[in-house]
Amino acid sequence: MYYKSISKYFLRLVICFFLICQTACTEKQSLSAAQNLTIAEGFENPIGFYEASPTFSWKLPNMDGVKNQSAYQIVVASNPDLLPNQADLWNSEKQETNQSAWVKYEGEALRSRQKVYWQVKYWNQDKEGSGWSEIQNFELGLLNNKDWKAQWIGLPTKDEGVIGSQNNIIHRPQYLRKAFELSNDVASARLYITAKGVFDVAINGEDVSDDVMPPGYTPYHKRIETITYDVSDLIKSGQNTIGVEVAAGWHSGRLGWIKSYWSDTETPKIICQLEFTMKDGSKEMVVSDSSWKGTTNGPIRLSEIYDGETYDANLEIPQWTTNNFSDKDWQAVKAFSIDDKIRLEPKRHTMVKSKIKIETQEITQRDGSIIFDLKQNMVGVPLVKVPMKKGDTLKTRFAEMLSPDGTFYTDNYRTAQSTNHYIADKDGVVEWMPKFTFHGFRYVELSGYDTSKEPSKDWVTGLVQYSDFEENGTFASSNDKLNQLQSNIVWGLRGNFFDIPTDCPQRDERMGWTGDAQVFGPTSMFNADVYKFWASWMLSVRESQFENGGIPWVVPDVLFNDKVSAGWGDVCTIIPWKIYYRTGDTKILEENFETMKGWVGYHEQVSKDYISSMDGFADWLQPLPANGDNKGDTSHSLIGTAFFARSAKLTAQTAEVLGKTEEFKKYNELYKNIAKAFEAEFFDTNGKVKGVLSTQTSYLLALAFDLLSEDKKENAKKFLLEEINNADDHLRTGFLGTPLLSEVLDETGETNMMYKLLFNETYPSWFYSINQGATTIWERWNSYSKDEGFNPQNMNSLNHYAYGAIGEWMYERIAGISPLEAGYKVIKIAPVLNTNYLTAAAASLQTPYGMVSNSWKISNDQFKMETQIPPNTTAKIMIPKIGTEELVVNDQKLAAIKEIKLLSTSDDFIQIMVQPGTYNFITPYNQKK
Numbered sequence: 001m002y003y004k005s006i007s008k009y010f011l012r013l014v015i016c017f018f019l020i021c022q023t024a025c026t027e028k029q030s031l032s033a034a035q036n037l038t039i040a041e042g043f044e045n046p047i048g049f050y051e052a053s054p055t056f057s058w059k060l061p062n063m064d065g066v067k068n069q070s071a072y073q074i075v076v077a078s079n080p081d082l083l084p085n086q087a088d089l090w091n092s093e094k095q096e097t098n099q100s101a102w103v104k105y106e107g108e109a110l111r112s113r114q115k116v117y118w119q120v121k122y123w124n125q126d127k128e129g130s131g132w133s134e135i136q137n138f139e140l141g142l143l144n145n146k147d148w149k150a151q152w153i154g155l156p157t158k159d160e161g162v163i164g165s166q167n168n169i170i171h172r173p174q175y176l177r178k179a180f181e182l183s184n185d186v187a188s189a190r191l192y193i194t195a196k197g198v199f200d201v202a203i204n205g206e207d208v209s210d211d212v213m214p215p216g217y218t219p220y221h222k223r224i225e226t227i228t229y230d231v232s233d234l235i236k237s238g239q240n241t242i243g244v245e246v247a248a249g250w251h252s253g254r255l256g257w258i259k260s261y262w263s264d265t266e267t268p269k270i271i272c273q274l275e276f277t278m279k280d281g282s283k284e285m286v287v288s289d290s291s292w293k294g295t296t297n298g299p300i301r302l303s304e305i306y307d308g309e310t311y312d313a314n315l316e317i318p319q320w321t322t323n324n325f326s327d328k329d330w331q332a333v334k335a336f337s338i339d340d341k342i343r344l345e346p347k348r349h350t351m352v353k354s355k356i357k358i359e360t361q362e363i364t365q366r367d368g369s370i371i372f373d374l375k376q377n378m379v380g381v382p383l384v385k386v387p388m389k390k391g392d393t394l395k396t397r398f399a400e401m402l403s404p405d406g407t408f409y410t411d412n413y414r415t416a417q418s419t420n421h422y423i424a425d426k427d428g429v430v431e432w433m434p435k436f437t438f439h440g441f442r443y444v445e446l447s448g449y450d451t452s453k454e455p456s457k458d459w460v461t462g463l464v465q466y467s468d469f470e471e472n473g474t475f476a477s478s479n480d481k482l483n484q485l486q487s488n489i490v491w492g493l494r495g496n497f498f499d500i501p502t503d504c505p506q507r508d509e510r511m512g513w514t515g516d517a518q519v520f521g522p523t524s525m526f527n528a529d530v531y532k533f534w535a536s537w538m539l540s541v542r543e544s545q546f547e548n549g550g551i552p553w554v555v556p557d558v559l560f561n562d563k564v565s566a567g568w569g570d571v572c573t574i575i576p577w578k579i580y581y582r583t584g585d586t587k588i589l590e591e592n593f594e595t596m597k598g599w600v601g602y603h604e605q606v607s608k609d610y611i612s613s614m615d616g617f618a619d620w621l622q623p624l625p626a627n628g629d630n631k632g633d634t635s636h637s638l639i640g641t642a643f644f645a646r647s648a649k650l651t652a653q654t655a656e657v658l659g660k661t662e663e664f665k666k667y668n669e670l671y672k673n674i675a676k677a678f679e680a681e682f683f684d685t686n687g688k689v690k691g692v693l694s695t696q697t698s699y700l701l702a703l704a705f706d707l708l709s710e711d712k713k714e715n716a717k718k719f720l721l722e723e724i725n726n727a728d729d730h731l732r733t734g735f736l737g738t739p740l741l742s743e744v745l746d747e748t749g750e751t752n753m754m755y756k757l758l759f760n761e762t763y764p765s766w767f768y769s770i771n772q773g774a775t776t777i778w779e780r781w782n783s784y785s786k787d788e789g790f791n792p793q794n795m796n797s798l799n800h801y802a803y804g805a806i807g808e809w810m811y812e813r814i815a816g817i818s819p820l821e822a823g824y825k826v827i828k829i830a831p832v833l834n835t836n837y838l839t840a841a842a843a844s845l846q847t848p849y850g851m852v853s854n855s856w857k858i859s860n861d862q863f864k865m866e867t868q869i870p871p872n873t874t875a876k877i878m879i880p881k882i883g884t885e886e887l888v889v890n891d892q893k894l895a896a897i898k899e900i901k902l903l904s905t906s907d908d909f910i911q912i913m914v915q916p917g918t919y920n921f922i923t924p925y926n927q928k929k
Contacts, residue, residue, distance in 0.1 A: 031061075031128055031130035032130065033132060033134065034061070034100075034121070034130065035058065035059050035060075036058060037056070037133055039056055039057070039138055040055055040532070041531040041535050042057075044136075047139045047141075047190075047229075048139065048227060048228020048347070049140050049141060050346035052140060054105050054138070055101075055103055055104050055587065056074055056102075056120065057100065057102060057848060058101075059870070059872075060850070060872050062851075064124075066124045066125075067124070067872075067916045067917075068124065068125040068915075069100050069123065069124065069871075070096065070123045070125055071095055071096045071097065071123040072097070072103070072121065072122045072123070073094045073095065073121050074103065074118060075087035075118065075119050075120075076090040076091075080135050080137075082117075083118075083132075088108075089107040089116065090106060090107020098872060100848075100872050101584060101585070101849070102583075102584060102585045102848075111143075112142050112147045113140060113142070113190070113275075114140050115137060115138075116138055117137045118136055118137070119132045119133050119135055140346075141228045141346030145338055145343065145344050149273060150272060150289065151338070152335065153269060153270060153290070153292050153334065153335050154176070154246065154267050154270065154294070155267070155331060155333060155334070156267060156334065157171040157267050157268065157296060158171065158265075160296065162302070164304065165415075165417050166254060166415055167259070168254045170248070170302055171197075171247070171248045173246065173301075173303050174247075174295070175245055175294060175295050175298045175317065176245075176246065176333060177241060177242065177244070177294070178241070178242050178286065178288070178292045178293070179240070179241045180286045181238060182236075182237055182278075182284060184282065184284075185237050185279045186232065186237065186277070187232075188230070188232045188277045189231045189232045189274065189275070189277075190230060190275050191203075191208060191229040191274050192226055192228055192272065193215075193227055193272035193273070194226040194344065195214070195215060195246050195269065196220065196252065196270075197248050197251045197270075198213040198214065198247050198436050199247075200435060201243070201245075202243050202244075202321040203241070203242050203243075204240055204241055205241075205322040206234050208229050208231060208234065211227070211353065212352040212438075212465050213249060213352060213436060213438070213499070214227050214351055216347060216351070216499040216500075217249075219543045219557065220342070222343065223345055223539075224342060225345060226347065227351070228346065239323045241322055241323050242274065243321030245300070245435070245436075246268045246270050247268060247435075247436035248268055249305065250556075251268065252265040252268045253265070253304050255510075256508065257507075261559055271344075273286075273288070290332060290333060292332075293331065294330055294331055294332075295317075298315055299311050299313060299314075299316045300436070303434070303437055306416035306507075306508050307416065307418065307419065308417055308420045308421075308434065309420050309421075309434035309436060310423075311420075311423070311434070313430075347536075348535065349467065349533045349535070349536040350467055350468035350532065351467070351499075352466060352498055353466075353467075353468040354380065354381075355466055357461055357462065358374045358461065359458075360374055360457040360458070360459070361375040362375070362457075366406060368447060369446060370445070370455045371402070371408075371444070371445050372460040374444070374460075375775070377400050377775045377798060378464050379438060379440050379441075379494065379496070379498060379505040380439070380462060380466075381434050381465065382396060382439075382461065383431070383461045384431070384432055384460055385429055386459050387428065387450040388430045388448070388449055388450055389427050390424055390426050390427050391424065392450075393421050393448045394423075394424070394446060394447075395419065395421055395446070395447045396419065396420040396422075396444060397444070398410075398413075398439045400412070401443070401784060401790075401798060402443060404789060408445055409790060411790070412507060412790075412794065412798065413506055414507045418439050418506065420434050420437070433463065438465055438498065438505070440505035441462075442775065444460045446459065446460070467499055467533055469497070469532075469533060471527065472526065472529045472530070473845040473846065474844045475526075475843045476841070478838050478839045481759075482758075484775075486810065487775070488775060488776050488777050488804070489777060489804035491799075492776045492777040493520075493528060493801060493804070495799045495801075496799065496800075496801050497524070497528070497530065500537055500556070501516070501517040501520070501524075503802075507797060511554040512537065512540070512554050512555045512556060514553060514554065514555060514565075515567055515735055515736070517571050518568070518574045519738070519805045520804055522582070522808045523805050523806075523807035523811075525578070525579070525582050527807065531579060534575060534579055535588060535591075537555065538575060541592075541595065542591070542595045545595055546562065548602055548605065549598035549599055549600075549601045549602035550564040550599070551568070551569030551602075552564065553568055564602065564616065565615070566614045566618075566642075566644070567616065567618075569599055570643045570647050572596055572599050572647075573592075573596045573647040574646070576588045577654065581822050582819060582823070582824070583822075583823050584822040584823020589657055589658055596647065596650065597651060597663075597667075600648050600670070603647060603648070606640070607641070607644060609677060610641065610674045610678070612641040612644050614637075616636065616640070619631070619632035619697045619734035619735065619736045620734045620735040620736065621734045621735060621779065622634070622733060622734035623732060623733075623764035623780075630795075632695070632734045634701075635682070639701065641674065641677070642707060643705075645674040645678060645707055648667050648670045648671040652670075652671055675708075679702075679712065683708060685712075686715050688715065688719050695723065695737075696724060696731065696733050696741075697737030699716055699719055699720035699723065700733070700737050701737070704743055704744050717750075724753065729760070730757070730760055730762070731764055731765070732764070735802045735803075742758075742808070746809065746813055746832070751834070752834055758806065759837045763781060763785075764781035764782065768781065769781070772784050772785055773786075776798060776800075777802070778798050778800060779795065779800035779802075780796060781803070783796050810843075813830075813831070813832045814831065814838065814841050814843075815842060815854055816828075816830050817843055817852055817854050823847070823849075824845075824847035825849070825873055826874055826875070826876065827874070827875040828875070828878075829867050829876070829878070830877070830878040831865070831880075835858055839857065839858045842854070842855030843855075847873070849870045849873050850871060850873075851870055852869060852870055852873075852875075853867070853868040854866070854868075861926060863879070863922070866919070867919045867921070868917075868919075869916045869918075871916045872916070875914050876903070876911065876912075877911070877912050877913075879910045879921055880908065880923070881906075881909055881923050882907070888921070889919055889920065890919060894912070900913070900914050901913040
């Protein structure tokens with residue numbers, strides 16, 4: 001029996017050893033783990049997350065010979081110790097697919113406050129498995145109103161009757177505090193907080209965060225965003241104190257340039273909930289309620305987005321957020337119940353931060369003041385370090401440009417005072433920055449400083465503030481002015497992505513104009529990681545949609561005029577589709593599909609026989625209009641009908657992607673009917689505009705939106721070129737027409753004309769503003785001229801991103817990187833060359849699968865190009881070929897590389913299909929051809 005037991009035991013060992021060896025042979029795990037793990041729209045290990053059913057994404061390492069993914073496995077658990085083998089929330093099991101982005105969570109339902117841990121592994125093209133990735137996590141915020149036990153609290157600042165410069169009520173900033181005691185040691189602490197207004201919060205004398213003007217800007221009557229902070233390191237056993245400053249912000253301040261826009265605003269309030277998990281496992285909570293104390297007799301006397309901030313250091317309240325302070329003389333706050341009609345939901349994108357510091361480059365003195373030139377138009381606040389005398393007031397003014405005589409040009413700020421004041425409480429150097437306002441400026445003027453001191457550049461530093469996203473791409477070329485244009489585009493993006501996509505950052509506006517957003521959206525995604533930014537704002541668009549399907553001019557809607565505009569409201573179809581095509585994430589389409597349908601329905605309401613009667617802003621700010629109107633010369637009806645067709649087509653395409661067959665048929669048929677009606681109404685049998693004024697934009701809309709039959713398209717292209725030629729080969733397009741110029745000219749083979757338009761030096765052109773000293777994109781093509789001065793119109797922003805839409809063409813056609821399939825699963829590399837203007841260009845872009853880059857250079861009759869294609873994608877590459885020698889790839893003849901598939905060849909191009917990797921191409925190039 002003993003020997004038999006030994007034999008059985010030995011046999012089992014042999015079998016186990018054989019199985020282990022077999023598994024190891026068939027599934028090697030020597031590959032590097034997946035990288036850049038994110039959830040939803042690109043969040044990395046977020047706290048206070050908004051989505052209980054997220055998607056998961058990761059990137060394959062660009063090493064170990066990994067080309068493609070053949071399978072993946074995701075494990076999700078409530079505790080990291082359970083990973084990877086005991087995942088209690090979800091185990092996807094091994095999925096045979098190359099999908100590595102936007103994988104939907106299909107596990108157990110998640111709840112508010114829950115912390116979740118996850119890992120992923122993948123198998124490569126040879127079925128070899130990787131190791132498990134590092135453990136990632138996300139923690140949900142308070143997802144529902146019922147999760148809140150706190151109340152809204154605040155002081156009756158409206159009753160104080162402080163009158164602002166425009167005869168509006170200004171709410172004094174409030175200082176609210178609560179002392180509390182904890183009997184046990186704290187293991188972890190979370191602060192859930194938001195405001196009707198904007199806030200700053202400290203615990204035990206320490207700032208909780210460096211967020212700028214949280215919680216942000218939403219349709220407050222529908223939804224207010226909440227923020228979650230991990231405050232475990234700030235809480236201690238025993239006595240603690242929390243203090244919150246709250247100001248009017250967007251919620252309770254004046255918005256808009258007309259008094260009728262200003263609502264009878266509600267007093268600013270905060271709501272917060274401190275939740276503690278003790279080391280013994282018990283739970284405790286401190287909430288905002290009537291037991292809090294408050295005062296408005298603090299140092300921030302006034303704080304308005306448009307008008308600036310006034311700070312009186314004589315009224316500072318030392319240690320008011322610590323335990324060493326008595327609030328016996330402070331008021332009891334008023335407490336208010338939560339209104340269930342207003343949803344409290346976790347913030348969906350990143351907060352505004354101070355991202356960049358800009359040092360003063362030059363100073364000049366004039367009439368008792370000193371002007372600091374940062375040499376870059378920016379958005380944010382100045383950090384001042386200035387010598388002062390007790391009782392004096394430092395006055396800080398801002399300007400985007402100086403008038404020819406050296407004085408401040410502030411006409412374009414209109415009623416926005418944009419002025420800060422600081423009242424000194426002692427002699428010496430003051431270091432200060434405003435907290436609840438922001439400015440658009442290049443120049444800072446100081447007066448009221450200690451004039452006995454010699455001014456120096458370090459008195460003013462610009463703190464550039466924008467939503468906390470990182471760069472997503474780069475672009476550079478052999479032309480300095482084109483590089484400056486790229487810089488201007490990026491700075492326009494930074495200046496106008498201040499929690500929402502604003503039209504301008506300096507005057508009495510700073511609103512989410514929908515038309516500006518839809519034309520610039522695609523370019524923004526090349527330059528910055530702004531998917532979550534756009535997804536969040538599109539939620540506000542959905543919430544702002546009128547019952548009849550119309551989309552307001554601005555989102556959030558603070559104009560309340562029930563008016564719509566073609567090309568503006570169409571943001572609800574254009575942005576979701578553009579985001580989908582560049583990310584591959586169908587969620588953005590799923591979320592916005594009903595809004596798209598509603599907007600198309602509104603188009604139908606204002607149309608007869610498919611011809612639109614929708615009024616609006618038309619081709620806004622077209623240069624040199626014959627009618628002298630800011631709305632340009634292009635027919636409003638033509639524009640409305642064209643965008644009706646465009647939105648119907650995008651809604652059909654969205655239905656198709658989402659598998660909604662019947663709705664695809666419905667909206668595709670609608671698009672076709674609109675196109676037929678458009679052609680019959682506005683174009684004659686020769687493809688020429690009829691019945692309305694012929695403009696560049698009228699042809700661009702017809703061609704870009706595919707609204708003409710084939711027999712008319714060629715002639716329409718010729719008539720478009722005639723319009724351009726009649727304008728001395730210059731553009732005559734406004735906000736709606738300009739983004740279509742490059743697209744249409746490129747598709748019609750007129751890339752040389754597009755190059756000419758782009759590189760024109762004279763008005764109207766992109767380089768014209770650069771020649772006048774622009775460091776951002778301007779609202780008007782001629783906002784300023786060295787010869788004629790400033791445009792006399794008071795609507796004259798010098799930081800307005802709409803015309804920066806050309807950046808899309810710079811990435812896709814000059815550098816040559818574009819998606820052939822949604823999300824860059826298949827990439828197109830096809831640079832368009834014109835050596836009259838450029839001899840080199842380079843761009844890089846982070847895709848859902850990793851970095852794609854392309855750089856090319858022409859010298860000594862050779863074309864050289866280096867291309868990087870990320871793992872888990874393929875790329876179609878078109879290489880210019882002018883010569884008879886064979887293409888050389890990575891120092892080898894093309895035919896010698898088995899991984900490259902030759903698709904076609906001609907006198908002009910070689911087309912190949914490649915797998916992931918880095919490729920160096922060399923081919924002869926005769927620049928004279």
